[in-house]
Amino acid sequence: MRDEGVTAELRAVLSGIAPRDGLPSIARASRALIAGSIVLANLIGAGVVVTLLSVVLPIPRTAQTGSGLAGLAPGTLLFAFGYVVVAIAVGLTAGLRLSRPVLAFYTSDDPPDARTRDAVLRLPVRLLRLQAGLWTLATIAFGALAFSVTPLYGFEVTITVALGGTPTACLAYLQTQRLLRAGVARVLADAPPRPDEVPGVGPRAYLAWALGVVPVGGIVALAVFTPFTDPSSGDLARAVGVLAGVSIAVGALAVQSFSRAVTDPLQRMRDAFTAVQAGDFDVQVPVFDATEIGYASAGFNRMTAGLRERERLRDLFGRQVGSDVARQALEQGVRLGGEELHAAALFVDVIGSTSFAQDRSPTEVVDALNEFFGAVVEATQRHGGLINKFIGDAALCIFGAPLHLDDPAGAALAAARDMARLLSDGELKAGIGVSIGTVVAGNVGTAERYEYTIIGDPVNEAARLTDLAKSRSKRVIASGEAVDAADETEARHWQDAGEETLRGRDRATRLAEPRA
Secondary structure, eight states: OOHHHHHHHHHHHHTTTOOHHHHHHHHHHHHHHHHHHHHHHHHHHHHHHHIIIIIIIIOOGGGOOSSSGGSOOHHHHHHHHHHHHHHHHHHHHHHHHHHHHHHHHHHHOOOOOHHHHHHHHHHHHHHHHHHHHHHHHHHHHHHHHHHOOOHHHHHHHHHHHHHHHHHHHHHHHHHHHHTHHHHHHHTTTSSSOTTSSSOOOOHHHHHHHHHHHHHHHHHHHHHHHHHHHHHOHHHHHHHHHHHHHHHHHHHHHHHHHHHHHHHHHHHHHHHHHHHHHOOOOOOOOOOOOOHHHOOOOOOOHHHHHHHHHHHHHHHHHHHHOOOHHHHHHHHOOOOOOOEEEEEEEEEEEEESSHHHHHHHHHHHHHHHHHHHHHHHHHHHHHHOEEEEEEETTTTEEHHHHSSSSSSSHHHHHHHHHHHHHTTTTSSSSSEEEEEEEEEEEEEOOOOSEEEEEEEEHHHHHHHHHHHHHHHHHHHHEEEEEHHHOOHHHHTTTTEEEEEEEOOOOSSOOEEEOOOO
């Protein structure tokens, strides 16, 4: 179980996603990994120096006491090993001291301030400078010591130690940058990265390139010192073989280090883009890089936040005016005025709403109205209509606008029958009227405030038919013209109900009602 916990902590550190309840353990894992990376980087640098001096570069005869590494003077060897131990200890102590504010931030729930942000984001750069400084001192010290033996030997050792310090400093930067992903993600969560806040992708690429320079530098040094040392053909072949192998290994390490630093966040963004294309606007990518890539990741998160807000507004807009009207407005823009269309109007109004409200609390009235309007919306949308507006305890439904319907009369009549069935078991009873004719459908109001509606005689007639339907047993009345305009399949469900001169009109209207 302990191994599983450690593995989970390391995975959280490297992924850049650290749960807040696990921050103390993440801090411990980060401390161990930072310490390990410092030690490993220095050991790699020391290994480069030992390899170059013992296997690759020929030692001048005046500085030899034997062959290979044993050919170095005992004092030189003792000083070299002693310095490596001291340098690792100093680098480790100073590195952990530099990382102390970062680790303290890991164990705190406080939001990051400016100093914490600077400590987290610039720790890799500070460790790079620390290792570069220690190895610069080593270059000067070892070069001076070797120069006392012979100038040629001093020049060779100086070049060799400098080549060893290059991977040490570069690895300290690249490894630490990867290990700090969890902390970087936290400091950048609420404040995205700023341009030039840390070295960008370009400088990081040069650091990866610097790793590959080490074996090439060894080849150059070999070419420079060979004429002065006259090595055997076997020594020369061995040196070239070692440098070729090191070139392959270090080149792969450099490419792997740089590519992972770049491709990891890009792969997360690719997956997130795929999710957005599938309609998931809640996706977010962790911003654990303060370079241009992190800036792009933060921009992606801002984009998805805007998409979520836009989708929320679209949803609210659609609920207010109807999804079809909202879609048309978003696609075509909004202009005042309208167009003449052949459409059907369905009007539904509650019977006895005043007395109903007198005997019940406001909450009970609202619950009953919501149930009533739920049946109205269900029946209207099922048959391709639009809820144009709710008017107190009534509703106006449109068929044939704004979207064209091949049979608006048939759709409205079918919706009326369906609506009457749904409302028959409800607490509120209602009258339903259906009419058809030419209407003007469009946006009415001003540029600052408008609504989509239909205006025309069918709307007025549907409202009058609704008043008449309230006194009929079936509660549904349609105009004869609406039944005549419907297709035969729907018209069979209706029968003649006589004529009536509706209120406000000077001629009789043919009526129809659903068959039993």
